[in-house]
Amino acid sequence: MKIIDESVEAYSIEHSENEPKYLKALAKETWQKVLQPRMLSGAYQGRLLSLISKIVSPKIILEIGTYTGYATLCLAEGLTKNGVIHTIDVNEELIDIQEKHFKNSPFYHKIKTHLGDAQNVIPKIEVNFDLIFIDADKQNYSLYLDLVMSKLNPKAVILSDNVLWDGKIVNPQINDEDTVAIRAYNEKLITHSQLETVLLPIRDGLSISRYKN
């Protein structure tokens, strides 16, 4: 399902910032060489991630689901001078392309990559986070939220991607495991006593949650 009318979306993109050159190159290579390129955040959502990160001005970011590193680099734009972004992915085949494009960007020295299953890696990162981007396997979003709740700095922001899941989320006839998991996750976000959430219907749905403490 197309979430936004195509002409409205085109107009919105036209009146938003352009992506930097090194991100254009990363997106191009991802579309040419990597499986499932639709997973990449893309220019429009990427500019939103960059802007949110600049507003939050985080010292430490956590990204769950690196893929080829597009969103990693967008989020890194808002880091403080000595800030760090930790990014986790379970797929070792992505390491070469990530490394190449991280080196091509101004943020190579600020990125700490972790290879492994996020549910095992998150507890081993012994820092607290100011900004988190949850964008990995949909069935574990709820678990990832549980794992990060004790690792949030005051006023931390959590971004959750694909929360409209191609519009399947609003179709009661669709009840596959991913759709059911995201529905439960969206309920968990909106009923969470420590979070304040707004779900934005952009691209595939992006939730913004603010830690109230």
Ligand SMILES: C[S@@+](CC[C@H](N)C(=O)[O-])C[C@H]1O[C@@H](n2cnc3c(N)ncnc32)[C@H](O)[C@@H]1O
């Ligand atoms: C949607 S893509 C991430 C896109 C990326 N954040 C971006 O915006 O360009 C999801 C990624 O999550 C990774 N992933 C899936 N299950 C995972 C898990 N259990 N632990 C860590 N990464 C996982 C996949 O390998 C894939 O690269």
